[in-house]
Amino acid sequence: MKKLILILLVTMILPVAVFADVGIGGAAFFKSPVLIGQPVVTGSLNVDQLSFGGDLRLKLGWFQAEALLLYSAGASSSLNMYLDAGIALDVAIVRLSVGAGPNLATNFGGSPAVQAGLNAKVGADLMLGPISVGAAYIMSLDLDNGISLKTSSGLLGVNVLFWM
Numbered sequence: 001m002k003k004l005i006l007i008l009l010v011t012m013i014l015p016v017a018v019f020a021d022v023g024i025g026g027a028a029f030f031k032s033p034v035l036i037g038q039p040v041v042t043g044s045l046n047v048d049q050l051s052f053g054g055d056l057r058l059k060l061g062w063f064q065a066e067a068l069l070l071y072s073a074g075a076s077s078s079l080n081m082y083l084d085a086g087i088a089l090d091v092a093i094v095r096l097s098v099g100a101g102p103n104l105a106t107n108f109g110g111s112p113a114v115q116a117g118l119n120a121k122v123g124a125d126l127m128l129g130p131i132s133v134g135a136a137y138i139m140s141l142d143l144d145n146g147i148s149l150k151t152s153s154g155l156l157g158v159n160v161l162f163w164m
Contacts (some may be wrong), residue, residue, distance in 0.1 A: 022164045083103070086098050
């Protein structure tokens with residue numbers, strides 16, 4: 001049954017991907033104390049606040065799907081995957097996007113091995129021909145008792161993508 005579902009998904013996604021714009025590149029994100037409501041201590045920048053990784057996007061019309069894979073090093077290193085689907089609108093040479101989706105984290109340390117949750121992402125990209133340079137903000141979503149936005153895992157980052 002699982003193989004049948006996988007085959008159906010591939011046969012539906014592959015034709016869409018052929019006609020979609022595909023962007024692939026790198027991203028770097030920073031977990032700022034200001035974004036998560038903590039006091040700022042000067043000189044406190046450390047490797048625990050930085051994440052680096054790859055970004056893959058498919059854009060078809062106004063619909064955009066994204067897979068972002070980030071590695072966070074430091075005292076408790078982890079591998080985080082953010083999957084988002086949403087809207088991306090082109091205004092002149094600027095692409096504005098908003099999306100939401102699941103995120104998965106694999107921790108390499110004392111934390112629970114695998115964690116899952118939901119996230120929301122907003123971004124703006126400057127489209128320079130086949131290259132885009134952009135900024136994005138990712139925050140966690142908590143769906144307890146309705147939608148309660150919490151920025152406890154807010155990440156502010158930049159990305160560079162090459163579009164095909």
